[in-house]
Amino acid sequence: MAVGYIRWDQQGVEHGAGPKEDAIIHEIEKQINEAQQRVVDSHHHAFSGTHVKTHGIVKGNMEILPNLPPHLAQSMFAKPGKHPVAIRFSSEPTDLTPDTVPQPRGLGMKVFNVEGTKLRPDGKDPKTQDFEFNSAAALELANAETCRDIIGLRLKHADPQALTNALKQRPDFEAQDARNHVPLQHVFCQRQYSQSAFRYGDYVAKFLLVPSKGSEQEAFTDRRLGEQDSETVALRQGLKDFIEQKEAKFDFCVQLLQNLDKQPIEDTRVAWDANEFPFEKVATVTVPPQDPFTPKRVNFWRDEIRVDPWHGLETLKPLGSINRVRKGVYKASASFRRRMNGGIKEVTVESIDQIPDE
Numbered sequence: 001m002a003v004g005y006i007r008w009d010q011q012g013v014e015h016g017a018g019p020k021e022d023a024i025i026h027e028i029e030k031q032i033n034e035a036q037q038r039v040v041d042s043h044h045h046a047f048s049g050t051h052v053k054t055h056g057i058v059k060g061n062m063e064i065l066p067n068l069p070p071h072l073a074q075s076m077f078a079k080p081g082k083h084p085v086a087i088r089f090s091s092e093p094t095d096l097t098p099d100t101v102p103q104p105r106g107l108g109m110k111v112f113n114v115e116g117t118k119l120r121p122d123g124k125d126p127k128t129q130d131f132e133f134n135s136a137a138a139l140e141l142a143n144a145e146t147c148r149d150i151i152g153l154r155l156k157h158a159d160p161q162a163l164t165n166a167l168k169q170r171p172d173f174e175a176q177d178a179r180n181h182v183p184l185q186h187v188f189c190q191r192q193y194s195q196s197a198f199r200y201g202d203y204v205a206k207f208l209l210v211p212s213k214g215s216e217q218e219a220f221t222d223r224r225l226g227e228q229d230s231e232t233v234a235l236r237q238g239l240k241d242f243i244e245q246k247e248a249k250f251d252f253c254v255q256l257l258q259n260l261d262k263q264p265i266e267d268t269r270v271a272w273d274a275n276e277f278p279f280e281k282v283a284t285v286t287v288p289p290q291d292p293f294t295p296k297r298v299n300f301w302r303d304e305i306r307v308d309p310w311h312g313l314e315t316l317k318p319l320g321s322i323n324r325v326r327k328g329v330y331k332a333s334a335s336f337r338r339r340m341n342g343g344i345k346e347v348t349v350e351s352i353d354q355i356p357d358e
Contacts (some may be wrong), residue, residue: 001015003071003258005071005202005203005257005258005350006203006204006254006257006258006259006260007202007203007204008199008200008201008202008203008204008317008319010049012260013204013257013265013319014265014266014319014320015142015266016122016143016144016266016321017321017324021144021321021324024144024145024147025144025324025325025327025328025329027037027148028144028147028148028151028325028328028329029328029329029333029334031148031151031152031155031327032049032050032094032151032296032332032333032336033049033332033333033336035049035094035151035154035155036048036049036097036333036336036337036340037095037336037340038094039052039094039095039096040190040340043096043344044337045341046337046338046340046341047302047337048334049094049329049330049332049333049336050092050093050094050106050333050339050351051090051091051092051108051353052090052091052093052094052095052096053090053091053093053096053097054088054089054090054213054236054238054298054301054302055089055090055091055099055105055187055235055236055239055292055293055353056088056089056187056239056240056292056307057086057087057089057292057293057297057298057301057355058086058087058089058243058248058287058290058292058294059084059085059086059087059246059287059289059290059352059355060081060084060085060086060087060285060286060288061083061084061285061286062083062084062085062111062252062283062284062285063080063081063082063083063283063284063285063286064076064077064079064081064082064083064282064283065079065281065282065283065284066079066080066272068080068282069258071203072254072280072282072325073123074200074201074202074203074315075113075116075199075200075201075313075316076111076116076129076313077201077254077282077283077315078112078201082113083111083113084111084112084113084352085109085110085112085114085209085285085352086109086110086112086150086301086352086355087107087108087109087110087277087285087287088106088107088108088109088301088307089104089105089106089107089187089235089239089292090105090106090107090108091103091105091235092104092105092106092134092179094154095333098227098231098232098236099190099226099229099230099231099232099234099236100184100225100226100227100229100230100231100234102179102180102181102182102183102184103133103179103180103182104135104136104179105134105135105182105183105185105187105190105192105235106132106133106134106135106192107132107133107134107187107190107192107209108130108131108132108133108307109130109131109132109133109209109285109307109336110128110129110130110138110305110307110349111128111129111130111131112127112128112350112351112352113127114127114128114129114312114313115127116313116314116315117313117314117315118311118312118313118314119310119311119312119313119314119317120310120311124348125351126161126348126350127350128311128312128349128350129309129312129313129316130307130308130309130311130312131207131209131309132194132307132309133192133193133195133207133208133209134155134192134193134194134195135185135190135191135192135193136178136179136182136195137191137193137271138175138195138268138269138270138271139171139177139193139195139196139268139269140175140176140178140179140268140269141165141259141268141322141325142172142175142267142268142269142321142322143266143268143320143321144321144322144324144325144327146172146269147325150167150176153166153167153269157339164177164180171287172269175269182352183224184224184226185220185221185223185224185225185227186220186223186225186235186238186239186242187235187238187239188211188217188220188238188239188242188248189211189217189218189220189221189223190211191208191209191210191211191347192208192209192210193206193207193208193271194206194207194208195268195322196319196320196322196323197257197263197265197315197320197323198309198316198318198319198323199314199315199316199317199319199320200254200256200316201314201315201317203215203256203257204256204257204265204319205254205255205256205257206254206255206272207252207253207254207255208251208252208253208254208255208279209250209251209252209253209285210250210253210279211247211248211249211250211286212250212251212304213251215247215248215249215250216242216246216248216249217242217248220242222258225238236292236293239240239292239293240291240292240293242287243287243290243292244289244290244291244292244317245289246289247286247287247288248284248286248287249284249285249286250284250286250287250288250299251281251283251284251285252281252282252283252284252285253279253280253281253282254279254280254282255272255274255277255278255279255280256277256280257277258277259277262276263277264278265319265320266320266321268320268322290329294356294357294358295358296356297355297356297357297358300347300355301312301355303337303341303344304344304345304346304347305333305346305349305355306332306346306349307349308326309326310321310323310326310327310330334346
């Protein structure tokens, strides 16, 4: 039986955009800036609105597989080739939380030498494509309205137990609480999910970055952080101990949209069933041994670089309510960060060589 992949522009793929959602997104922008201000008050430095804590930044390469079938040979993956990549490992929360507290971890990746028409509003084309991943398969913030409500509760209840009590009043408590029970794994051996959906050439997809079978990371998959590990640098040190000595290798996979009822675009609380709608590999990402936490590189990325899929290819356009939220919030977050850090200018990185090695 032939598989029916749904086109990105098919009626019903996206819905909900409009003035009401725009107003909610503006509220979220203010909430994120408030969260950033609290971090400034505590640490005397402004960070991004989420994924504040950096565990390491590495350079590597993405190799797009040859002879992909037509449904996979889409957008930048239509032709085989190699692309330099830069990757940042982070923790998702809006503050510098202890590594030993279970929370989702993030991975931001900037791919270089990517040709094609971009979404950037300024008309520039640095020939890059940004991807964002999270160690949780689903994103509890769901859509603009849920996102506003949950961030509001997090700002109101600084005490974790008070926040939990407030979340228990919601019908989606199980989804909201899941982030507090993720495995305490090292960042270099986690499965990383895009959570939200994106245009994928003619189609729609979610992305997955997973340690390659037979890779050095596999030996660490079942290891967990414990009481003996540092609250402040356990994840950084674990990454450093591994990547200074060993190569890391990941499969870049896509999961295509086939059923709008089972694979909603507008509710990221729903992870698409990988058994029914499997991930398929389109590229390999390889990171050679290196120091992942050099001062100039970390500070350059933290203060001057912006990772934003809304600056990428039209054929990889972010889809759904949460991605529309990100479009506004990322801009507001970046503006606040640069203003509070003394007017540091955003650098449009066009070559991986612009990212320091020291």
